[in-house]
Amino acid sequence: MKMIPVKSSKGNYKICVGQALLPKTGALVSGVFSPGVRLMIVSQKNLAPYLKTIAASLSKKGFEVHSHTLPDGEIAKSGAELFRLSRALLAKGFERRDGIVAVGGGVVSDLAGFAASVYLRGIRYVNVATTLLAQVDSSIGGKTAIDLQEGKNLVGSFWPPALVISDVQTLRSLPLRELSASLGEVIKYGVIRDPALFRFLEQSGKKILRKDLAAIEKVVLACARIKAGVVSRDEFETKGERAILNYGHTFAHGIEGSLEYQGLVHGEAxxxxxxxxxQLAADLDLCDEALPWRQMKLLVATKLPVSIKRFNLKADAILKTMMKDKKKSQGTLRFVLPRRIGQVTIEKNIPLEKVRRILRLAGAK
Ligand SMILES: NC(=O)c1ccc[n+]([C@@H]2O[C@H](COP(=O)([O-])OP(=O)(O)OC[C@H]3O[C@@H](n4cnc5c(N)ncnc54)[C@H](O)[C@@H]3O)[C@@H](O)[C@H]2O)c1
Ligand SMILES: [Zn+2]
Known part of the structure; x- marks a missing residue:
């Protein structure tokens, strides 16, 4: 097992990455919670096969274990589920010293983490990350949120976990589409920070899709280290550095919003x-023409989509959604654009005509 430290103003924490970690949950959690406290395991039915091991390991270390099941899907990130979990905590007598153990992907940890940040004005929680996306991204950095009808992640908090446990063996049961979609975020880390990771993905993409756990563990470690470093230096996204994690996301949010979150999962967008x-970076002469091609080859090899042709979307509709995105700053669109594999810069004031051209090139009307 490898441990990656993360700095946070609300308390530093560690990410544990490895295999066969679930039977050690109790021992790992003992490092951050006192024995005897109550712990609420928050999860979903897909995670049922792992819960017995986790609960038994926690009980053995003297924790009082309870459990709570969320519905599957983004729908779990709602006010109704936040209140249902809060009431469940209250009914079991949870106090400030007690905690939550979120077992699942980004949906579970976003909702459970947000509940932890507001229940009794804040209790602590642990993330047991069970999707590739959670292990490389959402379990780290303390962003928690629920959705509103008006948009995703609009109500939330910065509330870092007390510990993250990423057992790559749990990815064996993850549906292939989820694994492949998460590779979108993994490739993102390669482009923004890590040429060696990018090359490794070019060589080992197929192995990863076959769920070769040694290859996956290497990738999780590389990405978790990058994310841990970025959020340690720029916890609240105020210094510019954390914003580079939004590479591809300004466009992605425009596409997802225009599709009303149907048809594509996040990593695919x-x-x-x-x-x-x-393509925009190449058009603006910020990078070599070869970069978009090389990136496209890798995305296609990892079974990810690269165009929106099949969706019949209008460029102007996507652009309008992009302008509404909360990640724009002071009314202007910001783009994270690659200079070379491993290096990106943040660019503002890009002519909308250029952006429209790129959307059309990718298949918008
Ligand atoms: N907080 C952050 O920093 C951050 C970052 C990125 C994304 N997110 C959020 O994360 C969410 C997406 O997370 P996700 O991609 O992990 O999806 P998810 O949590 O919905 O999980 C995907 C599906 O896989 C199932 N699942 C999880 N682990 C499994 C396993 N080991 N075996 C079998 N099935 C399993 C889940 O029950 C679910 O059906 C979005 O809501 C997004 O907004 C948050
Ligand atoms: Zn993302």
């Missing part, structure tokens, strides 16, 4: 968004 960003 990010893949298309990265294609658009790389």
């Amino acid at each position: 990010v893949a298309i968004g990265m294609m658009m960003a790389a």
